[in-house]
Amino acid sequence: MKILVCISNVPDTTTKITFTSNNTEFNTAGVQYILNPYDEIALSRAIELCEGGKGTVTVINVGEASTEPTIRKALAIGADDAVRINAAPRDAYFVAYQIAEYAKEQGFDMILAGRESIDHNGAQVPAMIAEFLDIPSISVIKKLDFDGSTATINREIEGGKEVVEVSAPFVASCAEGVAEWKIPNMRGIMSARTKPLQVIEAKNIDQLSAVEVYETPAPRSAVKMVDAADMTGLVNLLHTEAKVI
Amino acid sequence: MSVLVYVENVQGQFKKSAFEVVSYAKAIADQLNTNLVALSIGQTTNDELSNLGKYGASKVLNAGSLNAFDSQAYASVIAEASQKEGAEVVVMANSFSGKGLSPRVAVKLKAGLVAGAVELPQIAGGKFSVKKSAYSGKAFAQVSLSSAVKVIALNANAYQVKDGGSAASVADFQAANAVSKVKVKEVVRATDKISLPEAELVVSAGRGMKGPENWNLVENLADALGAATACSKPVSDAGWRPHEEHVGQTGIAVSPNLYIAIGISGAIQHLAGVSSSKTIVVINKDPEAPFFKVADYGIVGDAMEVLPKLTEAVKAYKGQS
CATH class of the missing domain: 3.40.50.620 (HUPs)
Incomplete structure (x- = not known):
């Protein structure tokens, strides 16, 4: 079994988001980068499925050399090898195309990714890869089992879940529930340094979208405190002032 | 066109x-x-x-x-x-x-x-x-x-x-070549539950509830309001509530008209998931909880005492309207 896991290098979840150059660029000053938490769930499940010599896990990232610490983290968690497409990601279409171009000749049984990256939140790349490769995709999955040829997957839907079956190859985007986060052990960290990391140059494709400008949410007005004994007062405020009930 | x-x-x-x-x-x-x-x-x-x-x-x-x-x-x-x-x-x-x-x-x-x-x-x-x-x-x-x-x-x-x-x-409309390769085995819909991402009213609770056994207080308020229930990450990580209810940066982002946060301190990751809510009510016994800084209405008090009172007040309001 061969599994490809797409990983993204994103600002740590505790980052206060600010922008520079007239709000056209993300301010990277002092920002810690991490492996996108959802991608990490996908990676954990891929490693579990391949445990005991049942297969290999390759991680792929589209990014410049600065993303290599995050790629090494994925190798430390347990991926067997890594690929970095050497380019600054322009948009989801660009990233998905690069990954699809790499994957198309490799015979992966499945391509996994997180449900979305926590920076752009596009949730676009996994399904785009599937479309480029003309294979099925299942988005926002909560559970994944694989018998070597067919996967049984729980997918989230509004107000419930759906259980689906799909034959390999396919693409799935993973959410919480698919696996627990794994903490790399010392052996993993040591071996990550020597695991293969292949660097490939990006292919040309049109850019279809671009961020013009960023903004941060407008600050809220000062909090109005309500006495804990006066819940009727709160309900009145919600009705007459906030007009939400 | x-x-x-x-x-x-x-x-x-x-x-x-x-x-x-x-x-x-x-x-x-x-x-x-x-x-x-x-x-x-x-x-x-x-x-x-x-x-x-x-x-x-x-x-x-x-x-x-x-x-x-x-x-x-x-x-x-x-x-x-x-x-x-x-x-x-x-x-x-x-x-x-x-x-x-x-x-x-x-x-x-x-x-x-x-x-x-x-x-x-x-x-x-x-x-x-x-x-x-x-x-x-x-x-x-x-x-x-x-x-x-x-x-x-x-x-x-x-x-x-x-x-x-x-x-x-x-x-x-007859599509030429739409062949489904995914077989749907089962669809489970909780018909009595309001879908969280689409909900207009959300009642969300955190570790301040002390344990899953106290969640009936949260559900009673949600029922009285006709709201969806949600929770913070520590709560879903501890298995008190299912992952589907986890609101925040690594969970679901919601933008309801009303978000009531009970016993949630307001970590930056949680605030990210609720920042586009129209009105935020925060109930916390710690007056220094960071959540109060982004709240519209704040109540300092013990959730176990405040929740039943709020539920009663909502029922009274619904009863007269």
């Missing part, structure tokens, strides 16, 4: 989120001085379909023969309909299914995609850009699309439903 909107049905019926998407697409069609064509996939009724005219569709296409959801098959139907109708803009919901669909449709049509749109596009001087949420609710990005065809996936609760139109004509 036209605007095409794909309208998701739930067990044959269209819900408020579908009307939001149609209303939004209608406004774009007006911006472009063109017509809005709606597309429905899967079994539903003629009444449901023609009713979409109320929200602005001038014509409704019904691809009724496909049933079980498969993003690959559905995307090819949507792309085919878009091409036949000469759609310049294709709109759908950024729902769980929409998240799997819009990227595939975008690739098929070689269209730029904005997923998670929160406002109408700005169209001027040959430029087309759409505001979307970014950095998990900590920011917004204005994204410009340079492709001939554009795909937009709209966030729930981001656009007000507008009705006033009249019934639309319904036409059958």
